[in-house]
Amino acid sequence: MSGLQIVVCGSLVPDPLQTLEPATTPTGPGLKNELMLPAVLDPWAGHALYEAANLAKSHPGTKVYLVSVGPKAKLQQLMMNIAQKVPFELVAVDASASGFTDPFEVASALAGAIEKIPGLDRSRLLLFGGCSSASRDAGVTLQLVGEKLGITDQFLGVDELQLQGDGSFKVYERIEGGQYQVSTCQSAPAVLGWATGKLPIPPNNPQVGMQNMRAIMPALQKAAAVKVGAEGVTYDKVEVPNQRRETQIKKDLSVDEIARELVEWIRN
Amino acid sequence: MEKILYLAHTDSNGSLPKPALEALTAAMELSKKLGGASLSVGLIGASIDAAAQAIGGCGAAKLYGAAGAELGVSRYSTDAAAAEALAKAAGATLIVAPGTTRFARAIPGVTARLGGRIDTRVTGLLAEGNTLKVQRWYYRQRMMSTQSRAQRPWVLLVDSGVFPAYSGPASSPSVESVTVALPALKTKTLGVEQATTGPQTIRPDARMLLVAGAGWTKKQSDGQLHIKDAEALIINFLEKTRASLGSSKSLVDQTGEGHEVISILTHLNQIGQTGSTPRHAKGLSTCCHGEEPHAVGWRFINERRAINLDANCGWAQGKADVVYIADAFAVMKRVNELL
Numbered sequence: 001m002s003g004l005q006i007v008v009c010g011s012l013v014p015d016p017l018q019t020l021e022p023a024t025t026p027t028g029p030g031l032k033n034e035l036m037l038p039a040v041l042d043p044w045a046g047h048a049l050y051e052a053a054n055l056a057k058s059h060p061g062t063k064v065y066l067v068s069v070g071p072k073a074k075l076q077q078l079m080m081n082i083a084q085k086v087p088f089e090l091v092a093v094d095a096s097a098s099g100f101t102d103p104f105e106v107a108s109a110l111a112g113a114i115e116k117i118p119g120l121d122r123s124r125l126l127l128f129g130g131c132s133s134a135s136r137d138a139g140v141t142l143q144l145v146g147e148k149l150g151i152t153d154q155f156l157g158v159d160e161l162q163l164q165g166d167g168s169f170k171v172y173e174r175i176e177g178g179q180y181q182v183s184t185c186q187s188a189p190a191v192l193g194w195a196t197g198k199l200p201i202p203p204n205n206p207q208v209g210m211q212n213m214r215a216i217m218p219a220l221q222k223a224a225a226v227k228v229g230a231e232g233v234t235y236d237k238v239e240v241p242n243q244r245r246e247t248q249i250k251k252d253l254s255v256d257e258i259a260r261e262l263v264e265w266i267r268n
Numbered sequence: 269m270e271k272i273l274y275l276a277h278t279d280s281n282g283s284l285p286k287p288a289l290e291a292l293t294a295a296m297e298l299s300k301k302l303g304g305a306s307l308s309v310g311l312i313g314a315s316i317d318a319a320a321q322a323i324g325g326c327g328a329a330k331l332y333g334a335a336g337a338e339l340g341v342s343r344y345s346t347d348a349a350a351a352e353a354l355a356k357a358a359g360a361t362l363i364v365a366p367g368t369t370r371f372a373r374a375i376p377g378v379t380a381r382l383g384g385r386i387d388t389r390v391t392g393l394l395a396e397g398n399t400l401k402v403q404r405w406y407y408r409q410r411m412m413s414t415q416s417r418a419q420r421p422w423v424l425l426v427d428s429g430v431f432p433a434y435s436g437p438a439s440s441p442s443v444e445s446v447t448v449a450l451p452a453l454k455t456k457t458l459g460v461e462q463a464t465t466g467p468q469t470i471r472p473d474a475r476m477l478l479v480a481g482a483g484w485t486k487k488q489s490d491g492q493l494h495i496k497d498a499e500a501l502i503i504n505f506l507e508k509t510r511a512s513l514g515s516s517k518s519l520v521d522q523t524g525e526g527h528e529v530i531s532i533l534t535h536l537n538q539i540g541q542t543g544s545t546p547r548h549a550k551g552l553s554t555c556c557h558g559e560e561p562h563a564v565g566w567r568f569i570n571e572r573r574a575i576n577l578d579a580n581c582g583w584a585q586g587k588a589d590v591v592y593i594a595d596a597f598a599v600m601k602r603v604n605e606l607l
């Protein structure tokens with residue numbers, strides 16, 4: 001096989017260290033100061049990207065695309081960091097990256113962009129992404145994109161993909177109770193929604209960054225603006241429930257006292 | 269008027285898994301709350317007879333079944349074909365199904381085929397007048413939304429642990445068998461592998477969660493690492509309590525970085541933003557700082573206690589009920605002795 005075509009779907013989410021507060025916007029719910037919040041690459045989509053780049057390294061002729069739906073200016077900021085990680089070609093779509101958009105609309109935007117990738121060989125396509133986003137956290141988008149592209153071999157919660165050399169591959173998917181379901185698939189195309197995978201986050205490599213940025217800037221410039229919302233959904237209320245507990249801080253107990261208290265609590 | 273289809277798959281024994289019985293309760297409640305709604309059942313499995321009998325008394329007007337050897341395995345292409353056929357046979361406007369990993373993989377694509385919309389990880393169902401509203405979390409359990417939808421069919425994957433599991437007298441209902449046009453089978457399922465073996469597994473049904481943090485692998489007051497001691501303490505506690513083992517990201521990330529690490533953990537144990545959000549009655553955090561990206565995974569842990577050397581750790585900032593400022597090595601050793 002003359003290499004794979006790996007398309008990774010992934011966009012930006014607010015940095016998880018930030019405190020998030022809902023806000024009402026003219027288009028529905030959003031986040032307070034949404035455009036000002038520092039953003040990161042959606043973590044599980046990030047793992048998908050690093051796994052893709054790793055496969056590309058050991059399989060000559062493989063090409064990696066990152067397809068991102070998000071506000072252009074914020075995507076550009078994100079790329080300053082991500083571009084230094086691994087080689088990829090960006091396909092950008094200028095639209096909301098809010099968690100309150102509907103996965104159907106996001107999937108349409110993604111599928112539309114993927115269909116327009118020049119020379120993409122669908123018979124060699126592995127569609128990657130995170131198994132769930134850190135924003136909507138629905139775990140739905142990739143399957144919808146897969147259906148739109150007519151791909152009916154799909155895997156979710158993937159931690160490992162082993163290419164077998166004959167075009168087939170073996171997949172480890174997370175299932176209930178700390179277990180993996182192991183499957184083989186004869187050939188691409190397939191959809192793989194990644195969990196954490198097996199790789200550490202790659203260190204920054206300024207050379208890769210410079211090379212990536214040459215194509216990323218034009219890709220951002222030609223990013224088409226698309227409307228992505230949540231047509232048909234009525235949000236009644238979005239709230240941060242009171243989650244603060246009255247914490248008792250016990251400082252002066254002996255080890256034995258603490259252990260006895262804990263054992264009583266555990267047994268209760 | 270809504271036509272509700274309760275959709276479920278059997279497990280390898282031919283019975284319905286607990287999350288499926290919980291989703292049945294959700295569907296039954298919904299059919300009572302929404303005026304004029306009807307309830308039907310659609311079952312997928314190698315054989316669905318035992319499952320149909322177990323829930324035959326649920327009051328559904330009709331039962332549809334898609335059965336066959338290829339439907340006994342969890343696989344996108346076959347599950348999607350079966351669910352699509354059942355939804356079409358039932359003419360459903362609302363589909364209520366359990367959010368198992370099997371359905372989380374297959375049902376979104378089915379929704380696309382049906383021209384409907386889907387909401388997953390549903391944690392509440394409300395009927396206001398005749399309008400259905402669902403509750404679900406956004407931004408990884410940081411904010412909760414109550415929302416409704418105009419589009420039909422509307423598919424709801426219900427989170428496990430929210431509704432009580434259905435139990436009722438067995439009966440022998442008549443099942444309308446639905447033919448599924450099986451697609452070409454490019455994917456073959458080989459089986460299931462345990463990610464970790466021994467006492468340190470993930471036990472979704474355990475009452476108690478023990479979280480191990482990166483502190484277990486840090487230099488302690490004597491300036492030394494005590495990683496083997498840490499492992500032994502954790503395993504001993506798990507053997508005695510049969511608690512489920514969770515971890516912070518920092519601790520499992522060490523596995524990839526080449527130095528001496530706790531060998532009993534994998535990324536599957538990770539709780540939080542990029543880990544899991546399990547449901548347990550109690551959780552004990554040890555040597556974990558309780559930062560927000562970790563603590564969001566504790567959303568559904570009711571009672572929370574922590575042992576930490578640092579009185580300013582995250583747990584002390586309103587994230588736990590009780591924080592013991594102490595050395596977890598010493599405390600856990602004594603706890604194990606007492607248990």
Ligand SMILES: Cc1cc2nc3c(=O)[nH]c(=O)nc-3n(C[C@H](O)[C@H](O)[C@H](O)COP(=O)(O)OP(=O)(O)OC[C@H]3O[C@@H](n4cnc5c(N)ncnc54)[C@H](O)[C@@H]3O)c2cc1C
Binds near residue numbers: 543563
């Ligand atoms: C995109 C992103 C996603 C993330 N996702 C997650 C996630 O899903 N889950 C997650 O856990 N984190 C996640 N994090 C990381 C998170 O921010 C923290 O870095 C991490 O949770 C810290 O782990 P820790 O508390 O175990 O380690 P540390 O921060 O190193 O804390 C160790 C703790 O151990 C205590 N300690 C040491 N020795 C002892 C002793 N003898 N007795 C008692 N206490 C002791 C110390 O006081 C300290 O509080 C994420 C971060 C980012 C940026």
